[in-house]
Amino acid sequence: MQQTENFKKVISHAKEYGFIFQSSEIYDGLSAVYDYGQNGVALKKNIRDYWWKAMVQLHENIVGIDAAIFMHPTTWKASGHVDAFNDPLIDNKDSKKRYRADVLIEDYVAKIENKINKEISKAAKRFGTAFNKDQFLTTNPRVIDYQTKAKQIIKRMSRSIENEDLADVKALIEELEIACPESGSRNWTDVKQFNLMFGTKLGASVDSAMDLYLRPETAQGIFVNFLNVQKSGRMKLPFGIAQIGKAFRNEIVARQFIFRMREFEQMEMQFFIPPGTQKEWYEHWKEKRLKWHQSLGLGNEQYRFHDHEKLAHYADAATDIEFNFPFGFKELEGIHSRSDFDLGNHEKFAGKKLQYFDPERNENYVPYVVETSIGLDRMFLAVFSKSLTEETLKDGSSRTVLKLPTVLAPNQLAVFPLVKKDGLPEMARKIVDDLKWDFTVVYDEKDAVGRRYRRQDALGTPFCVTVDHQSIKDLTVTIRERDHMTQERIPIAALEKMLNEQLSMSELLKKL
Numbered sequence: 001m002q003q004t005e006n007f008k009k010v011i012s013h014a015k016e017y018g019f020i021f022q023s024s025e026i027y028d029g030l031s032a033v034y035d036y037g038q039n040g041v042a043l044k045k046n047i048r049d050y051w052w053k054a055m056v057q058l059h060e061n062i063v064g065i066d067a068a069i070f071m072h073p074t075t076w077k078a079s080g081h082v083d084a085f086n087d088p089l090i091d092n093k094d095s096k097k098r099y100r101a102d103v104l105i106e107d108y109v110a111k112i113e114n115k116i117n118k119e120i121s122k123a124a125k126r127f128g129t130a131f132n133k134d135q136f137l138t139t140n141p142r143v144i145d146y147q148t149k150a151k152q153i154i155k156r157m158s159r160s161i162e163n164e165d166l167a168d169v170k171a172l173i174e175e176l177e178i179a180c181p182e183s184g185s186r187n188w189t190d191v192k193q194f195n196l197m198f199g200t201k202l203g204a205s206v207d208s209a210m211d212l213y214l215r216p217e218t219a220q221g222i223f224v225n226f227l228n229v230q231k232s233g234r235m236k237l238p239f240g241i242a243q244i245g246k247a248f249r250n251e252i253v254a255r256q257f258i259f260r261m262r263e264f265e266q267m268e269m270q271f272f273i274p275p276g277t278q279k280e281w282y283e284h285w286k287e288k289r290l291k292w293h294q295s296l297g298l299g300n301e302q303y304r305f306h307d308h309e310k311l312a313h314y315a316d317a318a319t320d321i322e323f324n325f326p327f328g329f330k331e332l333e334g335i336h337s338r339s340d341f342d343l344g345n346h347e348k349f350a351g352k353k354l355q356y357f358d359p360e361r362n363e364n365y366v367p368y369v370v371e372t373s374i375g376l377d378r379m380f381l382a383v384f385s386k387s388l389t390e391e392t393l394k395d396g397s398s399r400t401v402l403k404l405p406t407v408l409a410p411n412q413l414a415v416f417p418l419v420k421k422d423g424l425p426e427m428a429r430k431i432v433d434d435l436k437w438d439f440t441v442v443y444d445e446k447d448a449v450g451r452r453y454r455r456q457d458a459l460g461t462p463f464c465v466t467v468d469h470q471s472i473k474d475l476t477v478t479i480r481e482r483d484h485m486t487q488e489r490i491p492i493a494a495l496e497k498m499l500n501e502q503l504s505m506s507e508l509l510k511k512l
């Protein structure tokens with residue numbers, strides 16, 4: 001996939017302003033591994049808090065845990081990851097580059113979709129206000145041909161992968177004449193399955209060391225603790241267990257910045273329900289999660305559902321909430337109806353019952369599960385990329401502004417003394433000291449005020465307060481708002497109330 005100009009700007013802005021750095025950069029970096037800088041860590045924490053509050057704090061029947069990354073190796077046999085957590089890989093014999101076969105095919109289909117989009121733009125220009133997109137999509141013969149071709153390719157690929165027919169996946173790549181992006185040749189090896197889990201060892205001596213995996217998802221830490229939480233918390237079905245933590249995958253296609261990483265963070269919730277109610281809960285969580293995303297105000301049109309045809313080994317229904325990233329619509333969150341697959345298998349492999357006695361049904365059963373699973377880093381990329389804006393101002397100059405949802409901004413307020421004398425720095429520092437208990441506040445006295453505003457715009461700080469000579473006389477300051485650059489003079493004593501109203505996460509949560 002081509003990195004667009006916009007995406008390149010996102011990556012360089014993230015580095016320049018202390019949000020994200022390449023891991024171990026001084027050693028030329030480690031592919032698909034990233035570090036969060038001083039501002040990135042704050043934005044990430046705020047996203048994490050917003051999820052945790054919405055999922056755990058606001059739901060009486062959802063509790064949180066923090067399970068270990070290392071788990072007994074049999075966990076991954078039971079979960080199916082040892083046998084089925086694979087990507088189909090293919091090597092190009094000339095460039096010696098390795099690719100995910102399904103991604104090569106999906107990239108080919110993306111090119112067809114681009115052609116459809118070009119036809120739409122051309123027609124929209126030609127017909128002007130009379131253009132009807134839905135009608136065009138269903139009547140234009142060329143577009144219909146493109147759509148049919150794209151659907152057929154995806155259908156065949158999904159079927160072949162599901163049936164483990166890797167020879168047909170290779171045949172499809174050859175029929176479509178897909179060339180290696182590096183060498184341009186079509187000299188491919190056979191397609192092989194490659195397990196994505198990282199292995200490691202536990203123990204001191206080589207002989208007795210136990211082979212372990214770094215967890216590829218946090219969900220299994222929840223499943224193996226199902227009875228511990230249910231019993232110790234006297235939880236009644238339906239109830240959920242939420243967790244935020246690191247996961248690790250040996251991703252082969254890792255070229256989209258923090259979209260696909262080898263070490264990343266997941267925010268997952270497993271909702272345990274009586275068998276037979278999964279459809280209703282699946283729909284419930286689809287709606288709830290979409291609303292959570294939309295509440296951040298990045299634009300409802302930036303999200304769409306994509307129902308899976310190719311189901312993961314554990315799912316009986318699954319959808320993605322896709323987001324319009326700088327490189328197009330891609331998965332941001334997964335919602336999966338996992339049936340009793342996981343608990344049922346842990347019962348078998350551990351030889352222990354993982355059942356719930358339902359007093360209403362008067363029976364024991366293995367609960368079913370609906371899962372919501374979102375990558376925290378992917379959510380970071382969604383928020384960060386959509387917020388990064390270049391604006392041309394009335395005077396012809398331009399500014400870069402990170403229009404982050406205000407509740408997520410790393411710094412909520414910046415305080416500036418107009419000049420570094422006449423008691424203004426002291427007064428500005430006093431404001432910082434008074435407000436820092438409840439807000440994230442930074443103090444800045446370097447450069448002209450205009451440049452200080454620009455710097456805070458680029459960091460996404462929603463408000464800047466300037467202390468000037470009038471402040472000394474009447475205890476007022478100017479407060480400047482990031483997106484509209486409006487300025488207002490208000491009493492220092494009114495700052496706290498104003499910030500509380502404008503930056504309240506609770507107010508946003510109440511709308512969910």
Ligand code: GAP
Pocket residue numbers: 216217218219249251258259260261262264265266268331332333334371373374375376377378
């Ligand atoms: N427990 C289910 C599960 O792990 P998944 O669709 O494989 O399902 C869930 O992953 C979410 O985790 C994805 O929607 C994505 O946001 C995030 N994710 C998965 N792999 C990732 C990676 N390599 N880098 C960053 N985020 C990833």
